[in-house]
Amino acid sequence: MANQQNSLPLYEKHWYKHNHKRVIDSFLLILLLLLLAYRVISFENNSFLWFVAFSCETWFTFCWFLTLTTQWTPAVVKTYPDRLLQSVQEFPAVDLFVTTADPVLEPPIITVNTVLSLLALDYPAHKLACYVSDDGCSPLTFHALQEASKFAKFWVPFCKKYEVQVRAPLRYFSDKPEFSTPEFNQEWSQMKDMYDNLSHKIELDASGKSNSYVGELAAFSNTERTNHPSIIQVIWENKEGLEDGLPHLIYISREKRPQQPHHFKAGAMNVLTRVSGLITNAPYTLNVDCDMIVNNPKVILHALCILLDPKGEKEVAFVQFPQNFYSTLKDDPFGNQMAILLKYMAAGIAGLQGPLYGGTNCFHRRKVLYGLSPSNSEKRTSTSGNELKQKFGALKEFVKSVANALEGRTNSTNDIKISNYVDLANQIAACGYEYGTEWGKQVGWKYGSLTEDVLTGLTIHEKGWRSEYCTTSPISFTGFAPGGGPTAMIQQKRWATGLIEIFFCKHSPIIGTLFHKLTLRQCLAYMWIINNWGLHSIFEVCYVSLLTYCIINNSNFLPQDQGICIPVALVVIYKVYTLSEYLADGLSIRAWWNNQRMSRITPINAGLCAFVTLLLKLLRISETVFEVTKKELPPTKDVGDDRDEGKYTFDESLVFLPGTTILLLQLTGMIIKLLGLQPPMSCQNGSQCGLGEIFFSVYLIICYWPFLRGLFETGKYRIPLPTIYKSVILTCIFVHLCRKTIVG
Numbered sequence: 004m005a006n007q008q009n010s011l012p013l014y015e016k017h018w019y020k021h022n023h024k025r026v027i028d029s030f031l032l033i034l035l036l037l038l039l040a041y042r043v044i045s046f047e048n049n050s051f052l053w054f055v056a057f058s059c060e061t062w063f064t065f066c067w068f069l070t071l072t073t074q075w076t077p078a079v080v081k082t083y084p085d086r087l088l089q090s091v092q093e094f095p096a097v098d099l100f101v102t103t104a105d106p107v108l109e110p111p112i113i114t115v116n117t118v119l120s121l122l123a124l125d126y127p128a129h130k131l132a133c134y135v136s137d138d139g140c141s142p143l144t145f146h147a148l149q150e151a152s153k154f155a156k157f158w159v160p161f162c163k164k165y166e167v168q169v170r171a172p173l174r175y176f177s178d179k180p181e182f183s184t185p186e187f188n189q190e191w192s193q194m195k196d197m198y199d200n201l202s203h204k205i206e207l208d209a210s211g212k213s214n215s216y217v218g219e220l221a222a223f224s225n226t227e228r229t230n231h232p233s234i235i236q237v238i239w240e241n242k243e244g245l246e247d248g249l250p251h252l253i254y255i256s257r258e259k260r261p262q263q264p265h266h267f268k269a270g271a272m273n274v275l276t277r278v279s280g281l282i283t284n285a286p287y288t289l290n291v292d293c294d295m296i297v298n299n300p301k302v303i304l305h306a307l308c309i310l311l312d313p314k315g316e317k318e319v320a321f322v323q324f325p326q327n328f329y330s331t332l333k334d335d336p337f338g339n340q341m342a343i344l345l346k347y348m349a350a351g352i353a354g355l356q357g358p359l360y361g362g363t364n365c366f367h368r369r370k371v372l373y374g375l376s377p378s379n380s381e382k383r384t385s386t387s388g389n390e391l392k393q394k395f396g397a398l399k400e401f402v403k404s405v406a407n408a409l410e411g412r413t414n415s416t417n418d419i420k421i422s423n424y425v426d427l428a429n430q431i432a433a434c435g436y437e438y439g440t441e442w443g444k445q446v447g448w449k450y451g452s453l454t455e456d457v458l459t460g461l462t463i464h465e466k467g468w469r470s471e472y473c474t475t476s477p478i479s480f481t482g483f484a485p486g487g488g489p490t491a492m493i494q495q496k497r498w499a500t501g502l503i504e505i506f507f508c509k510h511s512p513i514i515g516t517l518f519h520k521l522t523l524r525q526c527l528a529y530m531w532i533i534n535n536w537g538l539h540s541i542f543e544v545c546y547v548s549l550l551t552y553c554i555i556n557n558s559n560f561l562p563q564d565q566g567i568c569i570p571v572a573l574v575v576i577y578k579v580y581t582l583s584e585y586l587a588d589g590l591s592i593r594a595w596w597n598n599q600r601m602s603r604i605t606p607i608n609a610g611l612c613a614f615v616t617l618l619l620k621l622l623r624i625s626e627t628v629f630e631v632t633k634k635e636l637p638p639t640k641d642v643g644d645d646r647d648e649g650k651y652t653f654d655e656s657l658v659f660l661p662g663t664t665i666l667l668l669q670l671t672g673m674i675i676k677l678l679g680l681q682p683p684m685s686c687q688n689g690s691q692c693g694l695g696e697i698f699f700s701v702y703l704i705i706c707y708w709p710f711l712r713g714l715f716e717t718g719k720y721r722i723p724l725p726t727i728y729k730s731v732i733l734t735c736i737f738v739h740l741c742r743k744t745i746v747g
């Protein structure tokens with residue numbers, strides 16, 4: 004462990020001030036407050052328009068306040084791995100977790116690459132164990148991992164010998180090697196041939212041409228994805244405990260039965276935690292999604308700088324690394340690369356109680372996952388065996404490992420014989436094991452939200468722990484960003500659903516601040532996330548409907564007199580300022596515009612659908628389901644520029660209904676205005692629809708350009724007819740209701 008006499012800290016945290024940002028953010032807040040003041044002054048009794056506009060604007064002002072406080076005190080962390088290397092006598096063990104759930108949506112070759120990048124980490128191999136959870140119960144994934152472990156015996160030494168940076172062969176071989184010695188060139192070609200061979204075998208498997216359930220694959224015969232016993236296989240065991248060998252590699256497919264809830268990823272993570280606890284019981288864990296490859300092989304050292312630092316040891320529960328993406332499209336056409344968001348928001352939250360847990364690229368302390376709070380952690384209170392059994396389940400070998408973890412005792416890595424544990428591991432991977440225990444409640448990953456990551460991190464923060472956000476150069480992990488269209492929408496809808504679930508559950512951040520140890524500003528940061536992805540959509544839809552209502556009915560809700568200067572100033576300053584942020588970061592105007600546009604499209608559609616999903620859950624009509632994001636292999640470079648790559652795609656999913664309807668509403672409003680079909684004068688306040696309303700409506704139509712084009716395109720670029728029909732019906736109902744209010 005770290006030598007505490009060494010006076011130099013292993014990491015430092017600097018808070019910095021963005022003075023100009025603070026000024027502009029505050030100025031925008033003042034403008035919003037002025038707009039509210041204007042509303043109050045121009046109060047109209049009994050005016051529905053006034054009431055809706057005032058409510059929405061109050062909410063928008065509150066949201067801006069959330070943004071402002073979250074970004075107010077940004078911080079960065081600097082780690083010193085060299086100091087760590089000097090001060091540590093013996094490195095702690097780290098358990099590595101990978102989750103995969105579906106061999107079709109998540110092709111095994113992607114999981115294999117992630118696993119290879121983990122096996123090749125710059126860290127003593129006998130201290131590492133890699134556990135892969137496969138919720139797809141797929142012999143393809145299992146066999147791919149077996150083949151990968153054979154390949155790894157050559158790949159890992161090659162990476163370490165030549166200090167390769169990106170240790171996922173898929174990415175490494177997508178670039179030509181820089182010219183080097185003949186020896187290197189020869190080895191490079193050999194490795195490339197071996198990798199091509201490996202991926203060919205995996206492809207062949209997937210095509211179903213070479214499948215027979217013999218040998219270790221026999222375990223998969225007669226299994227169904229949602230109905231099978233647990234399957235745990237040791238793919239590779241570093242039996243001699245070699246420091247420069249290969250880390251252990253263990254395959255886990257937990258038991259599933261049709262009637263038993265399995266809690267999606269959270270359930271999988273809890274099985275990983277238990278099985279690894281039983282076998283290696285490392286005090287630290289790293290978990291990644293199956294597409295998040297390591298991009299910086301020294302990442303463990305960076306994380307340990309924080310976790311082993313004397314101060315970090317007492318206060319920091321987890322270390323979160325950013326989610327960056329590979330093979331990204333030029334100018335971020337779908338607004339999903341989150342470059343600016345990551346830059347300002349992540350740094351802002353890092354300056355508070357610490358980053359939210361993002362579900363991947365995160366190092367946890369095992370004892371924190373077992374429910375320890377900072378105060379217990381210091382006192383080292385020992386809990387009675389019975390109490391542990393009640394909380395963690397009845398298997399006594401596992402309970403012993405929990406007691407060890409809680410009291411800071413570690414296994415000696417040389418004594419572990421993994422194969423001896425397989426039977427016991429099967430027992431704790433069974434779906435009945437958690438019954439009556441605290442798993443998913445007080446222990447491990449929390450159940451009850453589709454964004455189990457945010458919920459789990461939140462409960463840790465509520466205990467009073469901090470977390471740290473660690474950025475390294477080169478960046479630590481890179482993953483897959485879904486394109487525009489159905490995949491991204493489904494993902495965002497899941498996030499929105501999960502976040503709203505959190506808002507209404509007993510761990511809601513507000514309760515965390517009132518009754519637990521969540522700091523106030525951290526609570527506001529959580530509220531920002533929940534609002535930005537979830538709640539905001541309702542208010543935005545109301546505001547947009549107001550716009551159309553006014554155009555159709557020839558009335559107005561934006562100020563008509565000098566008051567109009569307030570919204571105009573708001574919009575102009577906001578747009579110019581965000582643009583300058585993009586330009587200052589070296590991004591293009593187009594990237595800025597794409598993000599502006601997509602921020603009007605994705606959250607509204609996804610958020611509204613999330614509300615409906617939750618309503619159906621509340622009415623017990625349907626349950627919420629974790630729909631896995633489809634991962635595609637990055638395009639090979641020689642394919643050439645695919646011109647359609649940045650084009651928005653659609654499918655039959657209802658998630659496109661809100662967007663299509665919003666567009667049709669705006670178009671209808673415009674037609675009514677152009678054809679002069681508006682009633683002569685509003686009966687509400689005696690004035691007509693102004694330029695402001697028209698301007699914003701046109702702006703929305705421009706934002707929804709991908710949808711407008713989708714009305715006339717063909718193939719996957721076309722909005723399916725059933726969606727259009729439904730939107731037309733909704734639009735007609737809306738227009739009819741608008742008209743009725745005039746008559747009435």
Ligand SMILES: O=c1ccn([C@@H]2O[C@H](COP(=O)(O)OP(=O)(O)O[C@H]3O[C@H](CO)[C@@H](O)[C@H](O)[C@H]3O)[C@@H](O)[C@H]2O)c(=O)[nH]1
Nearest residue numbers: 102103104138267268271292293361362363453454631632
């Ligand atoms: O029943 C399930 C469903 C998913 N997964 C795994 O969970 C991970 C994340 O799923 P993905 O479809 O990639 O979701 P994303 O929206 O891309 O993931 C983000 O959001 C999730 C919460 O919604 C977090 O769990 C993830 O860590 C975070 O990267 C993947 O490795 C899946 O294999 C399972 O193991 N079992």
Ligand SMILES: [Mn+2]
Nearest residue numbers: 292294483632
């Ligand atoms: Mn993902």
